Amino acid sequence: MNKPSTPWKRKDLLGLEELTVEEIQLILNTAESMKEILQRPIRKVPTLRGKTVVNLFLEPSTRTSSSFDLAAKRLSADTLNLSVKTSSVQKGETLLDTVRNLEAMKLDVLVIRSSSSGAPYFLARRLTAGVVNAGDGLHEHPTQGLLDLLTLRERFRRLRGLKVLIVGDVAHSRVARSNIWGLTKVGAEVSICGPPTLLPMEVERFGVKTFTDLDKALREADVVYVLRLQLERQARYMIPSLREYAQLFGITRFRLRQARRDIVIMHPGPINRGVELDPDVADGPWSVILDQVTNGVAIRMAVLYLLCGGEAGESD
Amino acid sequence: MTERYLLTGGRVIDPEGGKNEETDLLIQENRIVKIGSLRKTLVKSAQIIRAKGLLIAPGLVDMHVHLREPGREDEETIESGSKAAARGGFTTVCCMPNTEPPLDDQGKIRLIYDRATPFARVFPFGAISKGIQGKELTEVGDLFRAGAVALSDDGSPVANAELMRRVLEYSRLFDLPVVDHCEDPALSFEGVMNEGYTSTRLGLRGIPNASEEIMISRDLHLAALTKGRLHLAHLSAAGSVALLREAKRKGLAVTGEVTPHHLTLTDDALLSFDTNAKVKPPLRTRADVEALRTGLADDTIDVIATDHAPHTSVEKEVEFDLAPFGMVGLETALGIVLTELVSTGRLGLAKALAAMSTNPSKILKFPYGRVVVGGLADLVFIDLKKSWVVNPDQFASKSKNTPLVGRHLKGKAVHTLVNGSFALRDGRLVEPKEGND
Numbered sequence: 001m002n003k004p005s006t007p008w009k010r011k012d013l014l015g016l017e018e019l020t021v022e023e024i025q026l027i028l029n030t031a032e033s034m035k036e037i038l039q040r041p042i043r044k045v046p047t048l049r050g051k052t053v054v055n056l057f058l059e060p061s062t063r064t065s066s067s068f069d070l071a072a073k074r075l076s077a078d079t080l081n082l083s084v085k086t087s088s089v090q091k092g093e094t095l096l097d098t099v100r101n102l103e104a105m106k107l108d109v110l111v112i113r114s115s116s117s118g119a120p121y122f123l124a125r126r127l128t129a130g131v132v133n134a135g136d137g138l139h140e141h142p143t144q145g146l147l148d149l150l151t152l153r154e155r156f157r158r159l160r161g162l163k164v165l166i167v168g169d170v171a172h173s174r175v176a177r178s179n180i181w182g183l184t185k186v187g188a189e190v191s192i193c194g195p196p197t198l199l200p201m202e203v204e205r206f207g208v209k210t211f212t213d214l215d216k217a218l219r220e221a222d223v224v225y226v227l228r229l230q231l232e233r234q235a236r237y238m239i240p241s242l243r244e245y246a247q248l249f250g251i252t253r254f255r256l257r258q259a260r261r262d263i264v265i266m267h268p269g270p271i272n273r274g275v276e277l278d279p280d281v282a283d284g285p286w287s288v289i290l291d292q293v294t295n296g297v298a299i300r301m302a303v304l305y306l307l308c309g310g311e312a313g314e315s316d
Numbered sequence: 317m318t319e320r321y322l323l324t325g326g327r328v329i330d331p332e333g334g335k336n337e338e339t340d341l342l343i344q345e346n347r348i349v350k351i352g353s354l355r356k357t358l359v360k361s362a363q364i365i366r367a368k369g370l371l372i373a374p375g376l377v378d379m380h381v382h383l384r385e386p387g388r389e390d391e392e393t394i395e396s397g398s399k400a401a402a403r404g405g406f407t408t409v410c411c412m413p414n415t416e417p418p419l420d421d422q423g424k425i426r427l428i429y430d431r432a433t434p435f436a437r438v439f440p441f442g443a444i445s446k447g448i449q450g451k452e453l454t455e456v457g458d459l460f461r462a463g464a465v466a467l468s469d470d471g472s473p474v475a476n477a478e479l480m481r482r483v484l485e486y487s488r489l490f491d492l493p494v495v496d497h498c499e500d501p502a503l504s505f506e507g508v509m510n511e512g513y514t515s516t517r518l519g520l521r522g523i524p525n526a527s528e529e530i531m532i533s534r535d536l537h538l539a540a541l542t543k544g545r546l547h548l549a550h551l552s553a554a555g556s557v558a559l560l561r562e563a564k565r566k567g568l569a570v571t572g573e574v575t576p577h578h579l580t581l582t583d584d585a586l587l588s589f590d591t592n593a594k595v596k597p598p599l600r601t602r603a604d605v606e607a608l609r610t611g612l613a614d615d616t617i618d619v620i621a622t623d624h625a626p627h628t629s630v631e632k633e634v635e636f637d638l639a640p641f642g643m644v645g646l647e648t649a650l651g652i653v654l655t656e657l658v659s660t661g662r663l664g665l666a667k668a669l670a671a672m673s674t675n676p677s678k679i680l681k682f683p684y685g686r687v688v689v690g691g692l693a694d695l696v697f698i699d700l701k702k703s704w705v706v707n708p709d710q711f712a713s714k715s716k717n718t719p720l721v722g723r724h725l726k727g728k729a730v731h732t733l734v735n736g737s738f739a740l741r742d743g744r745l746v747e748p749k750e751g752n753d
Contacts, residue, residue, distance in 0.1 A: 094633070094634055095634065095635060096634070114635060116635035116636060116637040116638065117518055117519040117520050117637065118519075118520070118589030118635065118636040119636075121588070121589050122635060122636070136519070137520070137637065138519035138520070139518060139519030140519065174519060177517075177519060200515075201512050201515065201516050202512055203516055206516075236505075
């Protein structure tokens with residue numbers, strides 16, 4: 001494993017926008033060591049014994065919350081999983097009060113998922129515990145961006161110059177934002193494609209290329225990152241129907257004839273099968289979607305480990 | 317026996333009359349009785365106030381504040397807001413009717429006058445629509461007779477063009493200005509900040525400039541149709557300035573206003589998700605700020621008004637989407653305008669003071685905003701060289717929601733004289749005497 005040039009100094013992991021390339025590499029390298037643990041017959045190490053990780057998910061989530069929970073457990077941390085229903089937010093308590101009470105019970109890391117952009121930043125400034133952003137509104141989902149980078153690095157070795165096309169609702173996607181930051185930082189070439197209603201304002205200033213013609217965009221791509229279409233977009237006139245969206249921007253086997261044969265398909269899940277992605281593509285040889293999920297656990301182990309003061313290379 | 321004050325050696329500035337000279341000023345009861353070099357010995361029984369090195373200007377007039385009374389006295393009261401006004405150099409403030417309940421009938425207008433304190437003159441605006449629901453016109457004649465000085469549904473746009481048309485027509489009966497909160501609600505929808513690069517970066521929902529510009533276009537057409545008096549509140553977008561400039565060129569009876577924060581801050585102030593910089597209309601880009609400054613300098617925009625919008629820390633210490641819009645402004649406005657606009661040469665001193673006193677007085681037909689013999693002694697004494705740091709703990713306002721915490725400013729109100737009595741003396745609030753007007 002590569003020796004990191006910079007040790008981890010941050011209390012929190014809030015977004016990929018603020019990370020340096022070296023910090024990103026450090027997390028990815030640490031995650032590779034964690035993957036090794038996951039391949040052992042006994043997939044547990046005592047590294048974070050006595051540490052407490054609280055997963056506060058104020059938005060429904062299965063994949064990310066399970067992934068964080070498992071990651072903490074693999075490292076022997078104690079975990080507490082709270083959702084909207086089990087927290088006091090529904091009783092009118094503010095998020096800050098909820099979290100301060102949890103901190104009073106001595107937690108080391110708070111993992112927070114919120115529908116409000118910036119919520120983890122708001123909490124991180126007010127807590128001494130570490131804060132991990134597990135998705136905030138439309139803003140960032142840094143562990144998703146990192147697990148995607150890890151998946152691509154495993155597949156391609158070299159990320160510089162890799163052509164990644166992100167397709168779909170970029171405007172409302174925290175996954176897209178974190179991926180754009182992460183990929184551009186490591187030197188990949190990022191394009192986005194979708195109807196103009198779902199592409200954010202002035203997105204070119206992030207250094208990405210914009211397409212509205214999917215076939216044209218596909219021809220240039222090494223990787224297609226398919227975003228989930230939130231079904232409520234129709235109500236705000238952003239798409240006329242799911243049917244038309246699928247026709248214009250759905251990734252199908254037929255569509256992929258425009259692309260290189262060894263193209264790689266990614267998706268953050270959960271998939272709307274038959275809308276943004278056809279089942280035979282999702283389950284086909286192009287897909288690394290389940291590798292993404294596996295890598296998610298490793299990335300989250302690495303992040304928890306680094307935030308709890310570990311140094312890369314000493315994870316076991 | 318009422319007091320006589322002899323103010324000696326100050327630089328007296330009357331923007332309207334073009335006066336700007338070092339001289340003396342004699343105040344008796346509540347009026348200015350003499351301006352000019354006065355021998356101290358000849359002025360008997362007058363208290364002498366040395367004003368050497370200070371600017372003596374018309375007391376500032378803020379035609380856009382939220383005093384939150386009745387209903388949200390935890391955020392602000394007429395008394396606390398009036399004290400904040402005095403600390404900021406304001407002698408007159410106009411409170412917006414979007415209280416709980418709204419100021420939509422004569423009783424509620426009278427309540428404002430009943431609760432006013434001698435720290436500042438307070439004039440209420442009456443609501444355009446009952447309950448600020450945008451449906452039924454209020455009894456405008458009743459509001460006028462009770463003392464409403466303008467009409468506004470501020471906080472909400474008048475979405476219905478027919479209602480807007482009718483209020484512009486009907487208000488002509490009383491020559492009342494209609495103060496317009498320009499926003500297309502469908503375009504703003506769930507937006508919480510300016511739409512552009514920064515909103516894309518932060519993943520916050522945006523409000524495009526077009527939301528404001530479209531409403532302004534509509535209402536300028538309605539002003540032309542009705543000959544009503546339209547005043548555009550809190551302009552934020554470059555295109556809005558262009559629309560107002562064009563309307564004035566055509567001779568429409570329309571005026572406009574801008575806040576100190578829209579003149580000096582951009583949406584970069586939100587990069588830390590600071591809810592105290594969450595305002596409506598939103599802070600926009602450098603290009604918009606430049607257009608607003610140009611509009612003020614070339615007389616397209618008439619007024620600087622604070623849109624002082626107090627909110628408690630309970631309301632603001634939450635996730636960005638959940639925080640209410642608004643920031644306080646009464647106690648920082650003068651310092652910000654002097655530091656960012658006047659001392660940088662973007663705006664002449666007299667013009668800045670006119671925008672904060674004379675011009676709003678003219679729009680609302682107030683006898684304030686002047687320093688003339690026979691005029692009311694509503695004055696602010698400004699130390700242009702005074703450096704200070706914004707510290708909300710010192711605010712008289714009940715609310716501390718400002719993104720300017722820690723900002724170094726130069727220029728501050730030292731004394732504020734309301735109706736011939738000190739409300740602020742040497743930077744400290746003093747209980748003024750109830751004067752006769």
